[in-house]
Amino acid sequence: MSWDLETNFLVEDYDLTATLTSGQVFRWKRLGEDWIGVVSGRWVKLRRTGTGIHARVAEPVDRWDWLRTYLQLKVDLGEVLGSFPKDPVLSQAVQACHGLRLLKQEPWECLASFILSSTKQIVQIQQVISILCREFGSPVRVPESEPPAFAFPSAAQVAQASEAALRACKMGFRAPYLLATAKLVADGAIPLEKIERLPLPQAQAALMELPGVGRKIADCALLFGFGFQAAFPVDVWVLRALRDLYFPRRRIKAARLRHFADTHFGPCAGYAQQYLFHYMRTRPKTPRASFK
DNA sequence: GCCCAGGTGAAGC
DNA sequence: GCTTCACATGGG
Numbered sequence: 001m002s003w004d005l006e007t008n009f010l011v012e013d014y015d016l017t018a019t020l021t022s023g024q025v026f027r028w029k030r031l032g033e034d035w036i037g038v039v040s041g042r043w044v045k046l047r048r049t050g051t052g053i054h055a056r057v058a059e060p061v062d063r064w065d066w067l068r069t070y071l072q073l074k075v076d077l078g079e080v081l082g083s084f085p086k087d088p089v090l091s092q093a094v095q096a097c098h099g100l101r102l103l104k105q106e107p108w109e110c111l112a113s114f115i116l117s118s119t120k121q122i123v124q125i126q127q128v129i130s131i132l133c134r135e136f137g138s139p140v141r142v143p144e145s146e147p148p149a150f151a152f153p154s155a156a157q158v159a160q161a162s163e164a165a166l167r168a169c170k171m172g173f174r175a176p177y178l179l180a181t182a183k184l185v186a187d188g189a190i191p192l193e194k195i196e197r198l199p200l201p202q203a204q205a206a207l208m209e210l211p212g213v214g215r216k217i218a219d220c221a222l223l224f225g226f227g228f229q230a231a232f233p234v235d236v237w238v239l240r241a242l243r244d245l246y247f248p249r250r251r252i253k254a255a256r257l258r259h260f261a262d263t264h265f266g267p268c269a270g271y272a273q274q275y276l277f278h279y280m281r282t283r284p285k286t287p288r289a290s291f292k
Numbered sequence: 293g294c295c296c297a298g299g300t301g302a303a304g305c
Numbered sequence: 306g307c308t309t310c311a312c313a314t315g316g317g
Contacts, residue, residue, distance in 0.1 A: 024298090114298075114299095117297095117298055118297090118299035118300065118312095119296085119312085119314095120297055120298080120314075121296080121297045121298090121315075121316065122297085123315090123316080124314070125297095125298080127315090128314095167313085170313080171314090172312070172314055173300095173311085173313055173314095174300095211300090212301090213299095214299060215300095217298085217299070217300085233298070234298095235299080236296090236297075236298070236299090237297095238298080277298075281298095
């Protein structure tokens with residue numbers, strides 16, 4: 001057994017930048033070629049290399065399984081893409097976002113992050129979460145000359161905060177939702193560790209018991225934090241993708257689109273959702289017809 | 293100033 | 306049952 005500060009994971013078809021900036025996670029900061037974040041309470045620096053991903057931590061570790069799991073390195077992306085329906089819309093999105101992956105985040109952090117996400121832009125979500133971690137999270141060891149870093153605050157840590165203190169993190173009307181949910185989770189009233197073993201519909205229902213958690217946020221948490229690859233969050237961007245790309249010039253009600261989403265994309269629907277989401281957000285804007 | 297952002301919950305028909 | 310609205314905050 002060896003204790004190391006760094007390692008190199010061999011992996012193909014992994015676009016680290018797309019993965020860390022595709023709105024599934026809000027804590028990673030780019031520093032030149034490097035990405036700096038906190039995973040499982042450890043400061044981590046990642047960099048894409050020619051053959052894989054290089055990782056460095058602040059204190060020696062003897063295992064890297066926590067990071068392998070987080071990065072989902074054992075997922076065979078070809079298999080995922082092979083499970084997709086062969087429709088031109090999704091094919092276009094996959095081609096445009098080659099190497100986009102899903103992470104397996106820590107459940108509480110993921111759930112809390114998406115409670116803070118409603119009707120906010122991604123840059124704002126990042127800002128709120130950054131403040132929340134600085135104010136309520138435990139400091140983590142960082143290498144010398146690196147700026148301080150903080151773990152995401154536990155449910156118990158958030159539960160001890162006041163609503164006013166949370167509002168001071170610029171989370172606005174989401175503060176009472178986060179606080180109430182943190183208390184329920186910290187009390188064990190909603191045991192997050194049992195949710196991964198439930199069938200998807202029951203898992204959705206369990207999370208939707210929590211204040212501030214509706215279908216969309218439940219699906220995000222289940223997909224990005226609880227390992228449900230079939231969860232398919234429908235937000236304004238994905239709704240736009242379904243309406244504009246799959247059913248252009250037709251008036252389809254949201255409920256029908258929801259049904260289409262639940263039946264069209266197969267066992268890895270969540271991956272498909274992420275490709276559509278990232279594709280909609282990154283594709284060049286279609287220029288409005290301009291006449292002289 | 294206006295509209296929108298990885299929505300939800302409650303009130304109104 | 307559905308549709309409408311309030312809720313903070315900041316970017317474009």
